Amino acid sequence: GENVEQHPSTLSVQEGDSAVIKCTYSDSASNYFPWYKQELGKRPQLIIDIRSNVGEKKDQRIAVTLNKTAKHFSLHITETQPEDSAVYFCAAASNSGGSNYKLTFGKGTLLTVNP
Amino acid sequence: EPEVTQTPSHQVTQMGQEVILRCVPISNHLYFYWYRQILGQKVEFLVSFYNNEISEKSEIFDDQFSVERPDGSNFTLKIRSTKLEDSAMYFCASSATGSRYGYTFGSGTRLTVV
Numbered sequence: 001g002e003n004v005e006q007h008p009s010t011l012s013v014q015e016g017d018s019a020v021i022k023c024t025y026s027d028s029a030s031n032y033f034p035w036y037k038q039e040l041g042k043r044p045q046l047i048i049d050i051r052s053n054v055g056e057k058k059d060q061r062i063a064v065t066l067n068k069t070a071k072h073f074s075l076h077i078t079e080t081q082p083e084d085s086a087v088y089f090c091a092a093a094s095n096s097g098g099s100n101y102k103l104t105f106g107k108g109t110l111l112t113v114n115p
Numbered sequence: 116e117p118e119v120t121q122t123p124s125h126q127v128t129q130m131g132q133e134v135i136l137r138c139v140p141i142s143n144h145l146y147f148y149w150y151r152q153i154l155g156q157k158v159e160f161l162v163s164f165y166n167n168e169i170s171e172k173s174e175i176f177d178d179q180f181s182v183e184r185p186d187g188s189n190f191t192l193k194i195r196s197t198k199l200e201d202s203a204m205y206f207c208a209s210s211a212t213g214s215r216y217g218y219t220f221g222s223g224t225r226l227t228v229v
Contacts, residue, residue: 103218104160
């Protein structure tokens with residue numbers, strides 16, 4: 001099955017700096033890669049996603065890049081703000097030949113943005 | 116914006132007891148999922164459900180677990196005889212199609228087994 005590795009596990013940056021979180025996946029059939037932000041005790045919230053036919057996607061301060069050959073994808077947050085502090089999860093979606101898509105998550109990155 | 120609703124938000128149960136976690140998916144969604152997250156760990160897939168049957172389940176989803184859609188709106192996860200290691204946050208999710216897009220998570224039920 002799919003295995004998703006995520007690094008780093010913790011990341012501390014100064015307000016205004018950029019933050020980069022990296023993930024690798026193992027299943028070449030995976031073709032959808034969402035990123036979730038989770039605040040303490042809350043549900044995962046989708047912040048951006050990328051499909052396998054696209055190499056990069058940007059939404060304001062957030063961007064995601066995908067390298068299918070190398071099987072890795074990254075989240076970039078620019079001009080970080082204290083409210084960006086949360087745990088960020090990457091995920092890869094595969095359907096194992098069935099009709100449902102299940103998400104395989106990375107272990108998460110605790111991002112702390114210091115004022 | 117439509118939401119996936121889960122109840123209760125927190126459940127405390129004695130080891131060995133049965134628990135039922137309830138979810139109301141978004142009304143026009145057809146695919147339903149349960150995930151769990153042990154405190155401080157990643158979110159893990161448990162089961163997917165479509166057309167009144169399980170589509171896929173993980174190795175975590177053993178005989179102690181079952182899912183049901185008892186009526187047109189609810190989607191439940193039952194744990195027959197809870198163990199300490201079942202303590203986790205359980206998230207329900209739904210999607211309109213089997214597509215990888217449009218996944219909506221509920222707010223979760225924190226299950227504590229004592």
